[in-house]
Amino acid sequence: MPDTSCDSYKFAMSRRSALKMGAIGLVPWLLSASALSQVKLSKNRGHTLVVLFLRGGSDGLNMLVPYADDAYYRARPSLAIAKPNDATKKEGARAVKVNDYFGLHPSLAPLKHWYDEGSLALVHAVGSQDMTRSHFEAMSAMERGAATGHAGDPSGWLARYLIKTASAEDTPLRSVAWAERMPDSLRGAPAPVVVQSITDFHLATDDEFIEDLKRQYQSSPAGTGSLMHSAGANTLDALSKIESLDPKNYKASGGALYPTTPLGNGFREVACMMKSDLGLEIACLEDTGWDSHFAQGSDTGIHANGLSNVAKTVDAFMRDLGPKATEMTLIVMTEFGRRVQENASLGTDHGRASVMMAFGDVPGGKILGDWPGIAPHQLDADGDLKPVNDYRKVLTDFLSPKMPEIVGIWS
Amino acid sequence: MSISRRDAIIIGGAGLGAVALSGCGRVASEVRRRKGAEPWREPSDPKTTRLLDRMTFGWSPDEEKLYASLGKETYIERQLKADFDEPVELQMQLGSVDAINMEPVELMDFPRERVIEDLQCAAILRATYGANQLKERMVDFWSNHFNIYSQKKDGAFFKGVEEEEIIRKYAMGNFGDMAKAMSKSPAMMMYLDNEQNVKAHPNENYARELLELHTLGIYGGYTQKDVQEVARCLSGWKVEDRHLVTQLFAHEGPPVAQGLFRFDPKVHDDGEKLVLGQVIPAGGGIKDGERVVQIAIDHPSTAKHLAKKLVLFFTGSRSQGLEVRVAGEYQRTKGDIPSMLRPILQSDEMLAGDPILKRPFNFMVACLRRSGALTDGGPAVQAHLSKLGQPMYEWPMPDGYPVDQLNWANIVLPRWQFAYDLAFGKIANTTIQADSLPMIEKIVGEGSGLTKQRMRLLANHLAAPEFQYA
DSSP states (O other): GGGGGGGGGGGOOHHHHHHHHHHHHHHHHSSSSHHHSSSSSOOOOOOOEHHHHHHHHTOOEEEEETOOOOOHHHTTTTTBBTTOOOTTGGGGBBBBEEESSSOOOOGHHHHHHHEEEEEHEEEEEESSSSOOOHHHHHHHHHHTSSTTTTTSSSOOOHHHHHHHTTTTTTTTTSSSEEEESSOOOOOOOOOOEEEEEEEGOOOOOOOHOOOOOOOOHSSTTTTTTTTHHHHHHHHHHHHHHHTTTTTGGOOOOOTOOOOSSSHHHHHHHHHHHHHTTTOOOEEEEEEOOOOSSSSOOOOSHHHHHHHHHHHHHHHHHHHHHHHGGEEEEEEEEEEEOOSSSOOTTSSSOOOEHHHHHHSSSSOOEESSOOOOHHHHGGSTTSSOOOOEEHHHHHHHHHHTTTGGGGGGGGO | OOOOOEEEEHHHOOOTTTTTTOHHHHHHHOOOOSOOOOOOOOSSSSHHHHHHHHHHSOHHHHHHHHHHHHHHHHHHHHHHHTSSSSOHHHHHHHTGGGGGGOOOHHTTOHHHHHHHHHHHHHHHHHHHOOOOHHHHHHHHHHHHTTTOTSSSSHHHHHHHHHHHIIIHTTSSHHHHHHHHHHHOOHHHHOOOOOOOOGGSOOOOOHHHHHHIISOTTTTTSOOOHHHHHHHHTTTTTTOOOOOOOOOGGGSSSSSTTSSSEEOOOOGGSSEEEETTEEEEEEEEEEHHHHHHHHHHHHHHHHHHHHHHHHHHHHHHSHHHHHHHHHHHHHHHHHHHHHHHHHHHHHHHHHHSOOOOOOOOHHHHHHHHHHHHHOOOHHHHHHHHHHHHHOOTTTTOTOOOOOGGGGTTTTTTHHHHHHHHHHHHTSSSTTOGGGGGGTHHHHHOOOOSSSSSSHHHHHHHHSSGGGGGGG
C-alpha cells in the first residue's frame, strides 16, 4: 500500500523548524495527550488569559482619541471624532471623555463603565519594533513575542508560556483558539485546540469509527508519533471533555446580551468554559476587517461598526462573568495602528502604533504608558505615531502579577 | 475592430438577469460518467508514490498507470508542458459552471454567494479530475500567491475572469507575463484599493503588496519610500465603472468595456519618481506603472522570493542549494515557470525529504481521488471544505493560505468527519460507486458491493494519520 512508504511521517515536523525551535519546540510532542487523558480534570491556576487580536491594524487614534490636540483634527479633516463637548454634534457622534486630553470612540461607550469601575486599563502608542508596516511581519512579531517580524523564536509567545508552565495536571482544554486556523501565538504549544465554535466540536459518526480513531491515533508511544498523531490524540481527549458542556443552552448571567456575531459567540463560549472549570488557561480569539485603507468612517462606518461589535461583546462578557472577571485578564491588541494623516479614500494607511486594552484583573481606570504626541514634529519619519510603549513591556506589566513566568518568554 | 463578448455586453446593456445560472450541481452529476475504473495497482516504489503525491493532488491508480506508461522523464515533461487533453466529462461539467463562463458585469446580477459557490465548484472539479495535475497544483499556488478575498468589494464577481485569463493562462507559462497581467487585474486592484490611489492622496496598499508579496518579497531591498513612489506610479490605475462607454469619452483614448482595466490620466501623478534607484521621468502616464512592474519582475529579489516559495511548496522545507538553482533558472529563462519547477521535481529534497501535511484542500481532493469518488463539487463538499478551514478564495489577507503545517495540524475533527461522510455516502451529490471498488480493493478488502465493512475500512484509511501527509 502506498502509505506505508511514508513511514517517515513521524518526522514530519520539518527538520528546519525542529532545529530552529530547539529544545522548546520539541517538548510539546513529548507531552502525550493520551497520558493526560488519564488525569482527572483539575482547576487551572486560578487565572484565565483571554487574548483578542484585531487583525488588519485597528486605528488607535480613533479608538482613544486625543481630542484636545488640534494636530489630530488637522490630520483628519473627514475621519476625526468630534470633541466630547462639541455642541454641533449629537451625543452618539462625539468622543466619550476619559480625561482632559483623551476620549473613547463613541462606539466604545459601553466600555466607559468598566473604565470607571477600575476593570479597564488603556495604553496608547503601543507597538513593536517592526518597521516594515507589513501586516504579516507585524503580526508575526507580536504573535511570536518578538521585536520584529524577522527576529526571535519561531514559536508563539503563548506557546512558550504554556510550555514553561506545563504540568501533569494540565487538561486537554488548557489552550483553545476560536479561529479558522491556529494563531501563530500558539505555534508549538502543547496540544492547543482550535475550534470555530465549541458547539460544532463533535463528531457525527458511529461509535465504532471513534474507537478506530483511538486505535489509530492513541497507539503510538509518547513522543514518537507525527504532529498529526499528537494533534489527533489531543482532539479525541478534548472531545470527551467538551461533551460535558452544553453551550447551546448556556444562559449568560448578569443580563448579559452577547452580539450574534462570531466574536460575540466566541466570548459567550469562553465564559461558558470558564464557568465549567474545564481548566481553560489561554483563550485566543480574533476578529478581521480592521485594515481600513478605504471608507474607514468616523463615528459611523466600517471602523465604528467593528469597534461597536468589540465593545458590546466585551461588555456582555464582563457582565456575564460578574465577580469571576477578577480571575481573568482580557487583552485586546492589534498589529499596528494607522497613519496619522488620513488618505484620500476616506481611510488610513498602515502606521506603527495603536491602542491596547486590558480588562479584568488589571490596574484599571487609568491610561498607562507614555504618549509621544501627534504634532508633525513628534511623529516618526514616515508620519506615524511613535510606538513608544513596546507591546512586550505592556503585556508583561499587565500579566506578570498572575502569570510571573511571562517575564522570560519574550524574544 | 471586432466585437468581443465583453463589448457585446456593453452594447446590449448588462440586463441579463433573465439568464438563469444553471449551476454546477445537477447537470454535473448527470454528465459525469466514468470509464470502467482501473483495478488497483501497487505503486512501483516509494519514490514514485512520493513524486505523484507532490506533482498531483494525490496518488491514484489511474495516475500511476499513466506514469508507468510514459516513464518518469516523459511524464514530468508532459506535466510541465501541461498538454494532456482534459477529460470530456470534466469539460462538460465546467461548461455548466457560470462564474467561469460569464463576464463580471453579467455575474453581478446574481447573488455573491452563488458566484463564490460556482468558483469553488470549478476549483474542486479541476483539482480532482483535471489531467494536467501539476498545472492544477500550480494554479493553487499562484491563486494563493496573488490572493484576493472574494468577500471584499466586488471581488467575487471578478475572481472568475482573473482565474481563467491570468492565473490559469500563465500558471505554467512565464511569471513576468502573469505579473504584468495581474498588475492590471480588476479583482486585484479592487482588493488592494488601487481605485482610491489618486494623485492628491496616494493609497499605498497595492504598491506595498506588489513589492512585498507579488514580486520582491519582504526584505527584498525596498524601503517605505519606494512603496510611496510605486504608489505614485500606480495612481490612476482603476477599473472602468461607467456603464456607457461611447464617443463621449473618445478623447480619453479607445473605449474600454465596463469591468475592465482603465488608466485615468486625470488622477495620475505625472511627476518624476525614483523607484528602487531608477529614475522614472515625468510625463510617463500609464508607462510609469508598467515600468515599475517590469523593474520588479527583473529584480534579483523576485527570483529569490519565488524560488523560496516554490521550494517550500513542493519540498516542505527551505534548501539553500535548491533555491539558488531555481532562482538561477528564473534569471536564465527570464521567468519561465516550468524551468523553475524542473529542478525541484527531480530533487532529493522533494523525493527524500520529510512528508508534508496536506492542506485541507489537498486533503479533500486526495480523498476524492483515492476513493474514485464522483462529485459535483457543489455546496455539500464545499461545506466540508469550509469546516476543514480552507474555503477557496476566502482568505482575507493578501498573503494567501499558509503552507506551514503548524497552522493546520490542530484542526483534526473536520478531516475525520469528511473521511467518514465520504466513505459512508453522506455527502450530497458525492458518491463512491461500486464501479470504483476494484480500484480501491486493497483498502476496502475483497468482496463485492458497498458493504458497511468496506465503507468502514475506507473511512479509516482516509482518516488515518498517514493519509494526512503527502
